[in-house]
Amino acid sequence: xxxxxxxxxxxxxxxxxxxxxxxxxxxxxxxxxxxxxxxxxxxxxxxxxxxxxxxxxxxxxxxxxxxxxxxxxxxxxxxxxxxxxxxxxxxxxxxxxxxxxxxxxxxxxxxxxxxxxxxxxxxxxxxxxxxxxxxxxxxxxxxxxxxxxxxxxxxxxxxxxxxxxxxxxxxxxxxxxxxxxxxxxxxxxxxx
Numbered sequence: 001x002x003x004x005x006x007x008x009x010x011x012x013x014x015x016x017x018x019x020x021x022x023x024x025x026x027x028x029x030x031x032x033x034x035x036x037x038x039x040x041x042x043x044x045x046x047x048x049x050x051x052x053x054x055x056x057x058x059x060x061x062x063x064x065x066x067x068x069x070x071x072x073x074x075x076x077x078x079x080x081x082x083x084x085x086x087x088x089x090x091x092x093x094x095x096x097x098x099x100x101x102x103x104x105x106x107x108x109x110x111x112x113x114x115x116x117x118x119x120x121x122x123x124x125x126x127x128x129x130x131x132x133x134x135x136x137x138x139x140x141x142x143x144x145x146x147x148x149x150x151x152x153x154x155x156x157x158x159x160x161x162x163x164x165x166x167x168x169x170x171x172x173x174x175x176x177x178x179x180x181x182x183x184x185x186x187x188x189x190x191x192x
Contacts, residue, residue, distance in 0.1 A: 062120030115162025
């Protein structure tokens, strides 16, 4: 393992187990970020103005970006099955706050999905959606280090994969637009 990963991992992880409230907050984001995003997607979908199809389209693109990021991670994880910190580091040299299987560590799925959702919303969605998605993405990234289940380069890789997925899905946006319009019709959005 490289010294950057070890030093930065220990810097974030040193706080785990010493601050109960912070442990709870970080454990929540580390485990339930994707569920939180599902709730945020629903809130945004139903609170945007009824006729605003474009911002709902940004939500659909962001969702698709998250799926793409996770597919990209699956491919990367099969090519490079990097072990997680709790597999490599000696017991007692770290704190692991949440249970996790010892699967491929690089890149972080939670970080990739979070940044895909966020980057898919940047400049295209309501500002409160973009800001909320981005804040949750950053908290998710930090929390995965704090709770002891990822290396720093895992979450950096997740940021890169997620951001690329978000930007790429906007290139495919015209292909996704009929799906958005169909879903909007089902809910009666975009009509007078």
